[in-house]
Amino acid sequence: MLKLTNVTKKFGELTAVNSLSFTVSKGQVFGIAGPNGAGKSTLYNLISGLYPFEGAISFNGKEIAGLSPHQIAKLGISRTFQIPQIFPSLSVEKSIGVGNHFGSREGFEQDYVDKVLEFVNLHDKRHAMVGQLNLLDKKMIMIGAALATKPEVLMLDEPMAGSNAKEIIQLMELIQRINRDLGVTIIIIEHFMKVLTELTEKLLIIETGTEICCGDPVEVTGDPRVIECYLGDGT
Amino acid sequence: MFIEIIDVIISGLINGSVYALMAVGLTLIYGVSKAFNFAYGSFYSMGGYIAFLLFGISFFNNYLIVFCLAAPVLLIFGFFIEKLLVAPLRKRDDWEVKVMMITLGLALFLDNSYQVVFGARMKSLPSILEGSFEMGEFILSYQDVVIFIFSLGGILIFRWFLNNTRTGMSVRAVAQNPAGAQIVGIPKEFVFAATFAISTVMVGMGGILLAQKYFITPAGGWDILVKAWVITAFGGMGSIKGGLYAAFIVGMLEAFVGWYFGMTWTLIALFAVLLTTLAVRPQGLMGKWG
Numbered sequence: 001m002l003k004l005t006n007v008t009k010k011f012g013e014l015t016a017v018n019s020l021s022f023t024v025s026k027g028q029v030f031g032i033a034g035p036n037g038a039g040k041s042t043l044y045n046l047i048s049g050l051y052p053f054e055g056a057i058s059f060n061g062k063e064i065a066g067l068s069p070h071q072i073a074k075l076g077i078s079r080t081f082q083i084p085q086i087f088p089s090l091s092v093e094k095s096i097g098v099g100n101h102f103g104s105r106e107g108f109e110q111d112y113v114d115k116v117l118e119f120v121n122l123h124d125k126r127h128a129m130v131g132q133l134n135l136l137d138k139k140m141i142m143i144g145a146a147l148a149t150k151p152e153v154l155m156l157d158e159p160m161a162g163s164n165a166k167e168i169i170q171l172m173e174l175i176q177r178i179n180r181d182l183g184v185t186i187i188i189i190e191h192f193m194k195v196l197t198e199l200t201e202k203l204l205i206i207e208t209g210t211e212i213c214c215g216d217p218v219e220v221t222g223d224p225r226v227i228e229c230y231l232g233d234g235t
Numbered sequence: 236m237f238i239e240i241i242d243v244i245i246s247g248l249i250n251g252s253v254y255a256l257m258a259v260g261l262t263l264i265y266g267v268s269k270a271f272n273f274a275y276g277s278f279y280s281m282g283g284y285i286a287f288l289l290f291g292i293s294f295f296n297n298y299l300i301v302f303c304l305a306a307p308v309l310l311i312f313g314f315f316i317e318k319l320l321v322a323p324l325r326k327r328d329d330w331e332v333k334v335m336m337i338t339l340g341l342a343l344f345l346d347n348s349y350q351v352v353f354g355a356r357m358k359s360l361p362s363i364l365e366g367s368f369e370m371g372e373f374i375l376s377y378q379d380v381v382i383f384i385f386s387l388g389g390i391l392i393f394r395w396f397l398n399n400t401r402t403g404m405s406v407r408a409v410a411q412n413p414a415g416a417q418i419v420g421i422p423k424e425f426v427f428a429a430t431f432a433i434s435t436v437m438v439g440m441g442g443i444l445l446a447q448k449y450f451i452t453p454a455g456g457w458d459i460l461v462k463a464w465v466i467t468a469f470g471g472m473g474s475i476k477g478g479l480y481a482a483f484i485v486g487m488l489e490a491f492v493g494w495y496f497g498m499t500w501t502l503i504a505l506f507a508v509l510l511t512t513l514a515v516r517p518q519g520l521m522g523k524w525g
Contacts, residue, residue: 048418050414068417068422068424069417069418069423070417070418070420070421070422070423073417073418073419073420074420078418078419079418081414081415081418085412085414085415085418086411086412086415087407087408087411087412087415087416088411088412089407089411090407090408090411094404097404098404098405098408098416098419098421099419099420101401101404101405101420102401102405102419102420102421102422103419103420104420142415145415145419146418146419148419149419149420
């Protein structure tokens with residue numbers, strides 16, 4: 001479904017992403033982890049068309065290099081950001097409706113916006129101004145706006161950041177429902193290993209833009225190279 | 236004295252309404268794309284000159300026809316200027332400074348072109364409606380009433396457009412969060428060009444409305460550019476609501492200062508407002524810090 005081949009991104013002398021290759025299959029929950037500055041968010045920026053890159057990224061067999069972010073959203077790849085990118089002066093309903101208006105290939109459908117509002121549990125706050133809501137609601141709005149584009153792939157960038165234990169459980173349940181009930185393929189960047197081992201079917205660990213290992217989450221998290229990458233080699 | 240004050244208030248309201256129409260356009264560009272358009276005043280003159288040309292053709296000798304023909308010309312002009320001159324600069328470092336420089340160059344080019352084509356002499360347009368309403372000593376020209384109604388109508392249409400159309404929704408989304416807007420499928424570059432085009436129409440329409448009262452000259456747009464920027468900064472950079480309030484305050488201030496101290500003091504008063512705003516409340520009436 002989504003295939004990256006030797007993807008590299010350099011900012012001057014700094015190589016942020018170094019010849020990464022991996023494939024995400026349809027319906028999969030795919031995890032990406034690594035220390036701060038590993039190039040995880042940069043990788044999302046490359047897939048979503050915010051930066052040019054070397055190498056190839058194909059989605060359903062179509063090469064997406066050179067496409068602009070809105071064209072990639074229209075193809076069916078949507079994403080969220082670590083810090084909620086919201087529209088503070090729009091209502092919750094309009095913020096989610098924007099995604100459906102512009103990102104969905106089927107055009108605007110009020111019924112679908114209503115369904116997304118129910119799905120992210122914001123139907124009671126549909127008329128509230130986004131800027132006045134709490135962090136969890138803002139995250140839900142951002143996920144809702146992404147879902148409103150009717151994506152095939154949803155890339156979540158550290159959705160648990162800044163959340164308490166109860167909110168983490170809520171978000172994990174939501175991610176599972178998005179994958180199971182809506183059939184959306186999920187790619188998730190996360191620091192909480194417990195979240196990654198419970199949610200994902202395949203986990204990629206990167207450090208300084210380079211792949212450390214990729215595979216079954218339980219095996220990957222026990223890999224000595226991964227432990228060293230997070231904790232150092234003890235010297 | 237009482238009649239004079241009423242006259243000054245009406246004059247302030249009429250000027251304020253036209254300033255609002257023009258300043259909202261400038262606020263819109265800044266709010267959406269963070270670009271400083273130095274050619275804005277020259278687009279004001281362009282509106283006047285397009286109307287002047289159309290009035291020279293007997294078939295188009297009607298304000299309704301002039302507005303209907305000038306609006307699409309200004310829209311297309313604004314759209315292509317953004318695409319050809321401004322958009323390529325956005326990909327470069329320090330693009331904001333480069334946009335300032337290129338729009339300054341465009342302003343000088345346009346103003347000199349007006350001088351070559353139309354000459355340096357002032358041009359005038361016929362009054363949109365002759366006659367006046369008189370009640371004792373109080374006189375109100377129908378022209379002023381029509382200018383006021385057209386300006387408010389323009390602002391209301393703009394407000395309706397922002398709140399009720401698909402493009403309006405995309406403009407609001409990009410203004411509030413460009414990154415968030417493009418990842419939900421909004422073509423950011425199109426929105427930048429569309430807002431530039433819409434603002435060109437708004438200031439051009441203002442140029443047609445005010446040309447009846449203040450004439451058209453090749454460099455006449457600079458005064459408007461300065462006023463529009465004072466209003467934009469006073470209202471709060473990027474805040475449309477703040478721009479509207481500021482436009483009426485500036486219109487009223489100008490009318491009272493002009494009446495009490497003389498017209499030469501109006502620009503000084505405007506700069507005093509700008510300096511005080513920057514010193515006391517740099518974010519303007521309705522703007523935000525940062």
